[in-house]
Amino acid sequence: MALVNEHFLKLPNNYLFSDIAKKVNSFKVTHPKSSIIRLGIGDVTEPLPKAVIEAMHKAVDEMAHKETFHGYGPEQGYDFLIETIIKNDYTPRGIHLEPSEVFINDGAKSDTGNIGDILRHDNSIGVTDPVYPVYIDSNVMCGRAGVLENGKWSNVVYIPCLKENNFIPQIPDKRIDIIYLCYPNNPTGTVISKGELKKWINYALENDTLIMYDAAYEAYIQDPEIPHSIYEIKGAKKVAIEFRSFSKTAGFTGVRCGYTVVPKELTAGTLSGERIPINRLWNRRQCTKFNGTSYITQRGAEATYSPEGKEQVKDIIHYYMTNARIMREGLQSTGLSVYGGENAPYLWVKTPDGISSWKFFEQMLYEANVVGTPGVGFGPSGEGYIRLTAFGDRANCEEAMKRLKTWLK
Amino acid sequence: MALVNEHFLKLPNNYLFSDIAKKVNSFKVTHPKSSIIRLGIGDVTEPLPKAVIEAMHKAVDEMAHKETFHGYGPEQGYDFLIETIIKNDYTPRGIHLEPSEVFINDGAKSDTGNIGDILRHDNSIGVTDPVYPVYIDSNVMCGRAGVLENGKWSNVVYIPCLKENNFIPQIPDKRIDIIYLCYPNNPTGTVISKGELKKWINYALENDTLIMYDAAYEAYIQDPEIPHSIYEIKGAKKVAIEFRSFSKTAGFTGVRCGYTVVPKELTAGTLSGERIPINRLWNRRQCTKFNGTSYITQRGAEATYSPEGKEQVKDIIHYYMTNARIMREGLQSTGLSVYGGENAPYLWVKTPDGISSWKFFEQMLYEANVVGTPGVGFGPSGEGYIRLTAFGDRANCEEAMKRLKTWLK
Numbered sequence: 001m002a003l004v005n006e007h008f009l010k011l012p013n014n015y016l017f018s019d020i021a022k023k024v025n026s027f028k029v030t031h032p033k034s035s036i037i038r039l040g041i042g043d044v045t046e047p048l049p050k051a052v053i054e055a056m057h058k059a060v061d062e063m064a065h066k067e068t069f070h071g072y073g074p075e076q077g078y079d080f081l082i083e084t085i086i087k088n089d090y091t092p093r094g095i096h097l098e099p100s101e102v103f104i105n106d107g108a109k110s111d112t113g114n115i116g117d118i119l120r121h122d123n124s125i126g127v128t129d130p131v132y133p134v135y136i137d138s139n140v141m142c143g144r145a146g147v148l149e150n151g152k153w154s155n156v157v158y159i160p161c162l163k164e165n166n167f168i169p170q171i172p173d174k175r176i177d178i179i180y181l182c183y184p185n186n187p188t189g190t191v192i193s194k195g196e197l198k199k200w201i202n203y204a205l206e207n208d209t210l211i212m213y214d215a216a217y218e219a220y221i222q223d224p225e226i227p228h229s230i231y232e233i234k235g236a237k238k239v240a241i242e243f244r245s246f247s248k249t250a251g252f253t254g255v256r257c258g259y260t261v262v263p264k265e266l267t268a269g270t271l272s273g274e275r276i277p278i279n280r281l282w283n284r285r286q287c288t289k290f291n292g293t294s295y296i297t298q299r300g301a302e303a304t305y306s307p308e309g310k311e312q313v314k315d316i317i318h319y320y321m322t323n324a325r326i327m328r329e330g331l332q333s334t335g336l337s338v339y340g341g342e343n344a345p346y347l348w349v350k351t352p353d354g355i356s357s358w359k360f361f362e363q364m365l366y367e368a369n370v371v372g373t374p375g376v377g378f379g380p381s382g383e384g385y386i387r388l389t390a391f392g393d394r395a396n397c398e399e400a401m402k403r404l405k406t407w408l409k
Numbered sequence: 410m411a412l413v414n415e416h417f418l419k420l421p422n423n424y425l426f427s428d429i430a431k432k433v434n435s436f437k438v439t440h441p442k443s444s445i446i447r448l449g450i451g452d453v454t455e456p457l458p459k460a461v462i463e464a465m466h467k468a469v470d471e472m473a474h475k476e477t478f479h480g481y482g483p484e485q486g487y488d489f490l491i492e493t494i495i496k497n498d499y500t501p502r503g504i505h506l507e508p509s510e511v512f513i514n515d516g517a518k519s520d521t522g523n524i525g526d527i528l529r530h531d532n533s534i535g536v537t538d539p540v541y542p543v544y545i546d547s548n549v550m551c552g553r554a555g556v557l558e559n560g561k562w563s564n565v566v567y568i569p570c571l572k573e574n575n576f577i578p579q580i581p582d583k584r585i586d587i588i589y590l591c592y593p594n595n596p597t598g599t600v601i602s603k604g605e606l607k608k609w610i611n612y613a614l615e616n617d618t619l620i621m622y623d624a625a626y627e628a629y630i631q632d633p634e635i636p637h638s639i640y641e642i643k644g645a646k647k648v649a650i651e652f653r654s655f656s657k658t659a660g661f662t663g664v665r666c667g668y669t670v671v672p673k674e675l676t677a678g679t680l681s682g683e684r685i686p687i688n689r690l691w692n693r694r695q696c697t698k699f700n701g702t703s704y705i706t707q708r709g710a711e712a713t714y715s716p717e718g719k720e721q722v723k724d725i726i727h728y729y730m731t732n733a734r735i736m737r738e739g740l741q742s743t744g745l746s747v748y749g750g751e752n753a754p755y756l757w758v759k760t761p762d763g764i765s766s767w768k769f770f771e772q773m774l775y776e777a778n779v780v781g782t783p784g785v786g787f788g789p790s791g792e793g794y795i796r797l798t799a800f801g802d803r804a805n806c807e808e809a810m811k812r813l814k815t816w817l818k
Binding site: 287 | 410411452453462618704
């Protein structure tokens with residue numbers, strides 16, 4: 001008899017964003033005349049940069065002629081894109097990478113999920129809490145997270161990020177095998193300083209811990225002191241994998257492209273104590289279970305680094321970060337405590353009077369017709385918070401703030 | 410200490426196509442003036458159909474304007490593509506599918522590899538031999554294949570397909586949990602009749618076996634009696650997942666799109682005997698570890714079903730199948746025994762005088778300057794065969810046959 005992977009059955013059936021959709025739909029049915037503003041899901045709304053559009057048209061045309069047609073590309077991505085990434089995202093920060101250390105993919109979600117393939121099923125896991133659900137769910141699926149007990153997975157260490165600790169995760173006092181860090185952070189919108197990140201590298205070096213560093217939102221960093229890459233910290237290449245994405249940088253959520261950096265000097269162990277280069281395992285995983293990213297997409301991603309592309313990307317980031325400022329100021333003027341939104345497109349709002357995340361979500365939906373994401377959906381330490389995103393339309397952001405001001409007055 | 414998944418270390422370091430590339434390169438270095446014709450790798454050479462080019466240009470333009478921009482799409486794919494697939498590929502063959510039974514992906518390789526995520530690590534595996542290496546390697550990676558002993562994996566049942574049995578795999582006399590079938594077959598280019606396929610469905614129904622049916626080459630079937638989909642056989646929805654691809658149909662090897670059919674009535678068991686719908690697990694897997702296929706790509710795939718698109722696809726298939734005929738006739742005229750190539754773009758050639766696959770590969774390379782793929786690279790039963798593909802340029806195919814005729818005269 002074919003048997004299912006029973007770890008899947010441990011996953012709760014409800015899923016944050018479908019639960020939200022259900023609640024929004026039932027509101028719409030009972031209030032057909034209300035106009036809802038959605039500041040919940042982290043999807044972009046601005047069109048692709050012109051440089052990307054031009055590059056993709058050109059690439060489509062190449063595919064129309066035998067002489068310039070592209071069939072299977074390298075599973076790891078084309079050199080033209082890898083070299084452009086290294087030259088623009090790493091070299092200027094003093095980080096030397098070889099082309100074979102960069103793997104192009106169809107978006108960071110795939111790789112942050114699939115990376116677990118190359119690691120033992122019984123490594124222990126650590127996450128900052130609240131957290132992007134994929135880190136946990138993908139580990140649940142292979143049995144690595146253990147069992148769910150009182151809202152927490154038994155083999156996962158939750159490192160709380162709360163206003164009480166300025167959202168700075170404390171270094172654990174015990175050894176953890178694999179730690180997920182996401183900076184700028186989804187969902188809190190907070191960032192990590194070089195000094196704090198250095199503590200994590202040291203912890204990882206001392207404990208032989210593997211850090212999964214998700215830098216999907218690095219383009220939103222405004223403060224020049226905040227690190228964009230974990231490899232800005234000495235020693236990081238020995239302990240960290242970095243995930244990047246064009247989704248939020250250049251509006252690629254529907255185009256699908258990102259990349260993963262796996263340094264050659266990064267190793268993990270075998271039970272017998274041998275050190276194995278992670279790069280070799282990931283390369284083998286990708287060659288077997290992935291067939292490269294669309295040529296057209298890769299040409300589009302490359303164009304984000306042209307002089308025009310860079311300017312256009314900067315404009316998009318500026319647009320969303322202006323939304324973030326408007327929202328931040330608007331929310332603060334209502335007396336709410338707001339975090340994030342200064343170096344990240346997410347705002348993390350403390351609910352007033354200790355109201356629960358879901359209660360505040362429903363009140364905001366029914367009384368102000370604004371949709372957010374209940375913080376508790378991202379983990380136990382998200383209770384009492386709500387996440388708003390700055391990816392919306394400017395007019396909607398302004399209107400939402402007006403509504404919230406009237407509502408909370 | 411972070412530990413690696415040690416199953417990866419069981420994989421041999423050599424990889425068929427990189428071994429071939431090395432041998433071809435060393436020939437080129439020592440024979441710089443020779444012109445090599447490559448009939449080895451299964452990559453297409455004809456450009457994308459015009460209808461696809463137009464659809465992708467249109468989709469790129471949509472991405473350039475806020476009103477028509479597409480961000481995150483459904484992880485399962487857009488309804489416009491799913492419904493077009495059902496209407497064109499299944500309804501005319503009397504197969505009823507619901508949209509939620511079809512999952513769009515970035516190519517069949519990803520899904521045939523990733524599907525193992527939802528199944529227990531200790532299911533037994535059966536493959537026809539020779540076989541597409543991804544089926545085995547992806548199972549090795551999660552420990553399901555066992556250990557390698559004398560060129561075979563201990564938990565894999567190899568079902569030989571040889572000229573002695575007309576390449577018809579025999580139904581095993583013992584129970585196997587998961588069977589991979591690929592028809593039209595890669596690498597042998599042979600097909601399966603409805604009668605033979607029915608035997609497999611009956612076996613699966615009797616033994617509670619899950620069939621992974623890879624139909625990536627179904628568009629090449631010329632004989633109207635040969636099934637295109639496993640669901641043409643009654644009962645198949647209870648036991649089979651079907652993988653399809655636009656790669657070889659419409660030249661999408663560099664664009665990346667395929668789809669997987671997971672019927673709602675397909676179930677597998679838990680250790681305690683509960684039946685679990687596979688569709689629900691796969692949906693959860695995709696929602697967690699995949700973020701949908703590029704909108705532009707999906708619009709391109711949709712266009713292969715327009716009246717113009719269908720004609721253009723038919724022309725491409727005809728072009729390659731004419732290559733196949735030329736190659737088949739050419740090879741036969743040299744006295745070689747040739748299989749496949751009538752309903753598939755692959756030709757499976759018996760080496761003369763019992764020469765080994767690699768020996769014949771090298772002779773053909775050095776003496777006729779033609780590159781094939783050694784059959785033994787696809788499994789033990791591939792020894793003594795070589796695979797040639799019909800995806801090349803016409804002039805190259807003709808020239809290759811001329812060389813082989815001169816060489817083997």
